[in-house]
Amino acid sequence: MIKTKQKVNAAIIIIGNEILTGRTQDLNVAVISKWLNDLGVQLEEVRIIPDIEKVIVTNVNNIKKKFNYVFTTGGIGPTHDDITAKSIAKAFNLKYGYHKKAYSILEKYYSKNDFTEGRKKMAMMPTKASLIFNPSSGAPGFIVDNVYCLPGVPSILKSMLDGLEDKIKGGKKILNKTITLKTVESEIAEPLRKIQNKYKGTEIGSYPFFKQGKVGVSIVVRSTDKNLIFDCCKDIKDFIKEKKIETI
Amino acid sequence: MIKTKQKVNAAIIIIGNEILTGRTQDLNVAVISKWLNDLGVQLEEVRIIPDIEKVIVTNVNNIKKKFNYVFTTGGIGPTHDDITAKSIAKAFNLKYGYHKKAYSILEKYYSKNDFTEGRKKMAMMPTKASLIFNPSSGAPGFIVDNVYCLPGVPSILKSMLDGLEDKIKGGKKILNKTITLKTVESEIAEPLRKIQNKYKGTEIGSYPFFKQGKVGVSIVVRSTDKNLIFDCCKDIKDFIKEKKIETI
Numbered sequence: 001m002i003k004t005k006q007k008v009n010a011a012i013i014i015i016g017n018e019i020l021t022g023r024t025q026d027l028n029v030a031v032i033s034k035w036l037n038d039l040g041v042q043l044e045e046v047r048i049i050p051d052i053e054k055v056i057v058t059n060v061n062n063i064k065k066k067f068n069y070v071f072t073t074g075g076i077g078p079t080h081d082d083i084t085a086k087s088i089a090k091a092f093n094l095k096y097g098y099h100k101k102a103y104s105i106l107e108k109y110y111s112k113n114d115f116t117e118g119r120k121k122m123a124m125m126p127t128k129a130s131l132i133f134n135p136s137s138g139a140p141g142f143i144v145d146n147v148y149c150l151p152g153v154p155s156i157l158k159s160m161l162d163g164l165e166d167k168i169k170g171g172k173k174i175l176n177k178t179i180t181l182k183t184v185e186s187e188i189a190e191p192l193r194k195i196q197n198k199y200k201g202t203e204i205g206s207y208p209f210f211k212q213g214k215v216g217v218s219i220v221v222r223s224t225d226k227n228l229i230f231d232c233c234k235d236i237k238d239f240i241k242e243k244k245i246e247t248i
Numbered sequence: 249m250i251k252t253k254q255k256v257n258a259a260i261i262i263i264g265n266e267i268l269t270g271r272t273q274d275l276n277v278a279v280i281s282k283w284l285n286d287l288g289v290q291l292e293e294v295r296i297i298p299d300i301e302k303v304i305v306t307n308v309n310n311i312k313k314k315f316n317y318v319f320t321t322g323g324i325g326p327t328h329d330d331i332t333a334k335s336i337a338k339a340f341n342l343k344y345g346y347h348k349k350a351y352s353i354l355e356k357y358y359s360k361n362d363f364t365e366g367r368k369k370m371a372m373m374p375t376k377a378s379l380i381f382n383p384s385s386g387a388p389g390f391i392v393d394n395v396y397c398l399p400g401v402p403s404i405l406k407s408m409l410d411g412l413e414d415k416i417k418g419g420k421k422i423l424n425k426t427i428t429l430k431t432v433e434s435e436i437a438e439p440l441r442k443i444q445n446k447y448k449g450t451e452i453g454s455y456p457f458f459k460q461g462k463v464g465v466s467i468v469v470r471s472t473d474k475n476l477i478f479d480c481c482k483d484i485k486d487f488i489k490e491k492k493i494e495t496i
Contacts, residue, residue: 017451018453018468019277019294020277020292021281021282021285021470022280022281023455023468024455025278026274029268029270029296030270030273032270033269034269034270037269037270044268045268046268046295046296047293048295049292050293077433078433078434078437079433079436079440079454080440080452081452081453081454116435116438117437117438118433118436118437153457155458156458185325185327186366186367187366188327189327189364189365189369190364190365190366192328196329204329205265205271205329206325206327206329207266207271207272208325208401209401210401220271
């Protein structure tokens with residue numbers, strides 16, 4: 001990760017057996033990470049853990065001390081396996097019960113006959129939590145201290161991020177530039193190592209790919225300093241020209 | 249997670265800034281998880297961490313004590329940002345250098361002129377590690393104690409798993425049955441909670457979905473005991489019949 005004087009970092013805790021069993025493919029990490037980067041926050045760790053209260057409590061308490069922001073995804077629905085809200089209350093030693101404002105939001109969202117016990121459960125959370133507005137499906141997310149609890153369904157999660165932007169105070173934004181080459185990593189490893197050593201303020205990533213029979217490498221240069229990225233990319237372009245490597 | 253007398257568990261450590269920045273979508277968790285489940289091993293934690301030696305060492309040392317098997321993905325290629333092998337050597341306090349057998353494999357794989365410094369680096373690892381055969385692209389993975397180091401490129405990783413099967417000693421296999429309903433979670437939360445309380449030896453997951461305008465819920469019943477799954481599913485079918493909920 002790039003070190004800057006104004007570095008702000010974050011972690012995600014994905015709560016859900018369905019991701020661990022391979023039944024469901026996580027799509028939220030990429031969405032949250034890109035959204036955070038635009039706000040000047042670097043995602044530095046992700047944990048995927050099961051729906052077990054003790055495990056959630058331990059991980060939340062461990063992770064919240066290490067990062068400026070923590071996002072949890074999943075486990076805030078109406079069924080018996082949705083135990084995130086209760087676990088967060090336990091982690092922070094807070095009262096768990098009906099959250100007045102959340103209850104009122106859900107009461108308005110559903111007609112009287114449709115406001116079932118299951119739906120009422122979605123208003124149960126740490127009673128003093130701040131709420132995260134949900135424009136898609138009513139049931140709000142919530143915030144306790146630096147922990148932001150979001151649902152697991154990608155479309156709903158995505159719709160809730162916009163309303164959070166004014167709550168996140170980021171640092172310098174990480175910029176990036178990608179150069180994609182028709183080559184294999186071994187051919188560029190040595191010059192790339194030298195360039196990385198020259199430009200300490202950048203982070204150069206090298207990512208091989210094999211797509212539809214085509215082999216290539218994407219070089220990604222990341223930094224908070226756009227001039228440094230420009231100079232670094234110039235050096236990369238010089239050596240690929242010298243080595244007669246084609247770009248894609 | 250389901251408790252059985254013969255429970256064998258595992259964790260994955262994904263090493264790669266490209267996953268954390270959202271540039272690359274991880275596809276390996278689902279593949280490894282399903283492969284492990286067939287062998288009777290439950291995946292219980294995943295961590296995604298950056299390409300930073302200190303972070304890798306800390307996480308490997310922390311995780312290897314907690315689980316029967318640990319799999320790392322990524323960071324074993326030829327470029328400067330591939331630091332998994334060196335970090336694993338450090339975590340286990342082992343000598344890092346050219347692994348004789350790995351060197352010999354790569355020497356045979358490439359012609360003399362093509363065996364560049366970059367490619368030779370892929371033979372550098374803990375010198376006493378066991379190797380994992382790579383039928384796709386030559387460069388082997390390696391094993392130290394209960395830590396299995398695999399590449400990040402999904403097609404290569406997948407091709408290497410077959411050769412590992414005789415090294416994994418699993419417990420009882422977790423079986424599962426899915427019932428998919430045209431309903432929303434709140435409608436089934438209460439009866440499902442009761443059934444979960446009745447069948448303690450099963451784990452019932454409830455997963456809502458919103459696809460192409462269609463709303464539904466998949467109920468997944470998991471257990472090592474197929475008779476228990478059958479009885480539990482019978483109870484679920486009884487209540488959905490009673491509530492006149494359609495299956496999909």
